[in-house]
Amino acid sequence: MKVLKNREALLGLAILVTMGVIALRFPAFIRPGNLANVFNDTAPLMILAVGQMMVILTKCIDLSVAANLALTGMVAALMNGAGVPLPMVLLTVLAMGAALGAVNGLLIWKVGIPSIVVTLGTMTIFRGVIFLMTAGKWVNAHEMTDGFKALPRTILLGLPVMSWVAVGVILIFAVVLGRTALGRSFFAVGGNPHAAVYAGIDVGRTQFMAFVFSGMLAGLTGYLWVARYAVAYVDIAGGFELDVVAACVIGGIAIAGGAGSIWGAILGALFLGVIKNALPVVGISPFWQMAISGSAIILAVVFNAAQSRPKGRIILREANQ
Template identity: 50%
Template sequence: MKSLFQREPLLALMVVALVLAVGVKAPVFLSAPSLANLVTDSTLLVMLALAQMLVVVTRGVDLSVAANLALSGMVAAMLASRHPEAPLFAVVLMAVVTGLALGLVNGWLIGYLGLPPIVITLGTMSVYRGLVFVLSGGTWVSAHQMPADFIAFPLTRLFGLPHLVWIAAAAFALFLFIARFTRFGRDLFAIGNAPQCAGYIGIPTARRLLWTYGLSGLVAGLCGYLWVARYAVAYTEVAYGFEFTVIAACVIGGVSIAGGVGSVTGALLGALFLTVIGNALPVLQVSPFWQSALTGLVILAAVLVNARGGRKGSRQILPLHRNQLEPAAH
């Protein structure tokens, strides 16, 4: 029974309650097509939030994720439009490699040079967003310029569900495995709990940060292709400001900005919560300008809950003080 009062079950109940509450006001919201669209709409945010969760757990943040998405998506769109004969796999691979490379730049600067994550990713966010304009010359790549298979893939159904949903489900399973069952995942929680202690016991902090930001970039690159293909357009301001929505999903899901605390399931639920709010407002005929205000209020509430809860229930991998390690060394 105790688990029912933990954060994740309560957040799941809040998501369900919110869906039902909106459904009472607007029954069309509970229709099968509407719920299917809700799940599909959440997929990109879910994938980005899962990757961001690992970054935030290390006491970091990746503000460049949306700019990375836009640049990777533009690379994919321009490649597909100029070389329509190119296999779809090659186009997607180019987007993923682009995103990975951009993420590794962040990871190298943060991990090996020890520079502040918020400063580095704020800077690379501007650089990557500017490169979208440089690459495209400020022009759009529209649907009529993209091959049919490029556009069709994200929403093509497999066993009744769009590819987007299957990819998001696979990402959830992968990140759950990484966070719970791999040394890499355990090391990230250790770094977030006590960075200096992590170094004392031999955790390669710089290398872990390099690949954590690289993984965030890789996911952003994949989402870049999926975004421009789903909406059939690529332009300079794709996903503009979306990085804050991604971070909000993590915070709402219980990922502590102080590091060392968070879960894959929490990030998933945080993304679903924000998607429900975003989809509910038009149904309720509420101005979309209220979405930012509502999201901000939810974030403030989540931060207060996180602060009140402290670090209770966190994954304490390492002692917090060096002198706690010294007796074990004798």
């Protein structure tokens, strides 16, 4: 029964059960090589889920992550086509992603606009900027250098570099959230903003930092996405922000802020990754993925509400004591 009360254990069990059911009909699905491919396919979602988790912890939401990814990915592709060295491209997308996140954070912190309104607006603006930069044209594989495309796909100790980048991001931010004052501030701001102020925490600045981290990770993912799939265009990763939010909510990150764990967010992303990769195997149209993600969000919110609902007090028993 303890497993049913622990979100991470329950998610891990759900992932294992799902893979077991699929393996009954398609044993090749659980071969190590295929599982490594599933993990690698889910790597962008895991990276973005880490950033989104920090934002949600502070009672905000970032709906612009996929558009940030698309814009930074396009900039990376254009810089590569102009002959800019790869290290400079990587530094640029990290800085640019962080700057785009900072725009969101500043509008929320200094202007007081709700995060959902700000990020809905910047989501559209970012994709509009891509169109203005390219006039709607694509950057295709033949316009990218071999080194630019090869880095995320290079195999290191049995896994592509993109998978190792995801592992590195997870470990780094697990330390940030669990071992630093800033990480504890994310939880404090989301859990009780008023108490956080009395504790000397600047709520607006903390939310700003969460958006900077989210934007920086979106910028990193922008390069990884474009380099791996060898294409950049206006609508790249369209709708991917839903999957990112779904991964967090399924992983037990409280949409009201202040509660959750990075491991829950990662397991939520892996759950969606397994489902996404399993759909073609079992003959279900990939177009159902959006419906499944939306349903999973609703079920997860219901589950979270049921778990967090305070138990009623037995007044008569207390009166008799």
